[in-house]
Each structure stands twice: as C-alpha cells, then as structure tokens.
Amino acid sequence: MAKSPKQKLQAKNVHVVFGGIKALTGVTLTLNAGDILGLIGPNGAGKTTLVNVLSGFQKPKPGTIELDGRDVSDLSPRKMAQAGIGRSFQAARLFRKLTVLENLTVAGLGIGLSRKAATSQARDILDWIGYRHGHDRQCDSLPYSDERRISIARALALQPSFTLLDEPASGMNEQECELLMETITGIPKNFGCGVMLIEHNMQVIMGVCHRIHVLDGGRSLAEGSPEEVRNDPNVLRAYLGDRASQKNAVI
Numbered sequence: 001m002a003k004s005p006k007q008k009l010q011a012k013n014v015h016v017v018f019g020g021i022k023a024l025t026g027v028t029l030t031l032n033a034g035d036i037l038g039l040i041g042p043n044g045a046g047k048t049t050l051v052n053v054l055s056g057f058q059k060p061k062p063g064t065i066e067l068d069g070r071d072v073s074d075l076s077p078r079k080m081a082q083a084g085i086g087r088s089f090q091a092a093r094l095f096r097k098l099t100v101l102e103n104l105t106v107a108g109l110g111i112g113l114s115r116k117a118a119t120s121q122a123r124d125i126l127d128w129i130g131y132r133h134g135h136d137r138q139c140d141s142l143p144y145s146d147e148r149r150i151s152i153a154r155a156l157a158l159q160p161s162f163t164l165l166d167e168p169a170s171g172m173n174e175q176e177c178e179l180l181m182e183t184i185t186g187i188p189k190n191f192g193c194g195v196m197l198i199e200h201n202m203q204v205i206m207g208v209c210h211r212i213h214v215l216d217g218g219r220s221l222a223e224g225s226p227e228e229v230r231n232d233p234n235v236l237r238a239y240l241g242d243r244a245s246q247k248n249a250v251i
Ligand SMILES: Nc1ncnc2c1ncn2[C@@H]1O[C@H](COP(=O)(O)OP(=O)(O)OP(=O)(O)O)[C@@H](O)[C@H]1O
Pocket: 018, 019, 021, 022, 023, 041, 042, 043, 044, 045, 046, 047, 048, 049, 050
C-alpha cells in the first residue's frame, strides 16, 4: 500500500470529445477505498475513455478528477501513478524481454523500493495471485491469460490506492475467470486498494462488484448494486435493445 493511501477517487462532470464524437458527456462517479466498482456499457459507451481520464492519459474538457478532494485533472499518467492510481491495459503492455519477476521488480523500483524489497514484494504478489512457478519466464513467451494476470500483479506492485482494470477476463476460459474473480475479490482486503473493473463478462462483473456504474453513449445510465443494475429496465434496453422486453431477458 502506498505511503499515504487515498480514500476517494472522483470524476466530476467529465466531458471528452474526439473530433465530432462525444465519448463522455457529464460523467460523475466516485470510487472509494475498499470498493470494487464495475464499469459496464455496450461497445463504444466510453468505458476506456473514462479509465484514460482517471489515469491521466486523457484530459477532461471540461470536468475534473479529484483524489481525496485535490484536483489532479492535469497530472501526467506518471504523476497519477505516483499519486496512487494504477491501471492495467486491454493489451497487457508488459516488458516483453524481461521475466515475470523482473516486470514486477521494476514496478517496485519505480516507486522507490530497494532492489531487495522490490524483489521480495514481487515474489509475495506472484505467490498471492497463485503464480508460484515460472517467475523466470520471459514475458514474450507467456500464454495470454498469464499475461493478463501478470499485468494485474504488476499494477499491484506499484502499491496503488486505486487500481483500474480494463477487461482483465478477455480471452480467459471459465476456469481462468474463476481464478481471476478470486484475485479481484481479494485485492481490497489484501492490498487495501479500491478497484474499478471494466469487463464485458457479466459473470465476472456480477460475481465480484460491490456496485456497478453503467455508461451508454458516453452518459451515465445507472449506478447501483449488481442486483439493482441487473433489474434496471434502462440497462436491459441499452444492452439488448428491443429484446429487453422479452420475458426472462438477462444480462
Ligand atoms: N482516440 C480516439 N479518437 C477518436 N475517437 C475515439 C478515440 N477513442 C475513443 N473514441 C470513440 O469514443 C467512443 C467511446 O470509446 P471507448 O473506447 O471509450 O468505449 P468503450 O466503452 O471502452 O468501448 P469498448 O467496449 O468497445 O472497448 C467511441 O465512439 C470511440 O469510437
């Protein structure tokens, strides 16, 4: 956990326009320490754009990002990471020529740990996610699902207050998804950090999230418990269109 853990990450009235495309329009949400907040919505809803804004890769115009009430909207991605906001990407973005252990060790060195402490932390995190063998494997030879898990582990090695996970289950089979769900559920308890989870796999979202925020066409459509969101007719309509009126429609 970071030296001064933060309690609250907020997006306030965030707008982003690309050319003529309104990717986000007036989005407001709060991620609290200890929370697992799902961010869902149909393709093109603005989920990745919002994660980019929350992690400094995209500037809101207008709108603000606040970390414990401090405006951090203008910070670079690097400064955001130093302030306690970590993320994993849709494409894993590991250092492919480094080993699994080295990838995590580099993250620890990056936040100022000694080599010994960074290596020890790296081993502890790999053990914790159940990756007990293959620490010396080079990352360009990893199976896809391992890449995704190591990407989460590396995000944790930065000791974030908040971690933003972009589609961690993509390409995983059912068994791998179950392991991933265990990992995500354990992050707030074991690392004390809040998690925002973008995911198309509804089993994963419904299984691990405390609350879910729904975007549609760049706007906030709903926020609530998994049960509330699952039963919200507007959410069903956004996902299923006219099929939402069918009996037993589920997401
Ligand atoms: N760099 C960009 N330039 C132009 N348009 C963009 C850019 N990034 C995103 N968009 C557009 O903004 C809108 C929101 O995209 P975004 O990727 O945030 O949605 P998403 O909900 O993450 O989608 P998906 O589930 O398909 O990943 C889409 O219409 C997309 O085409």
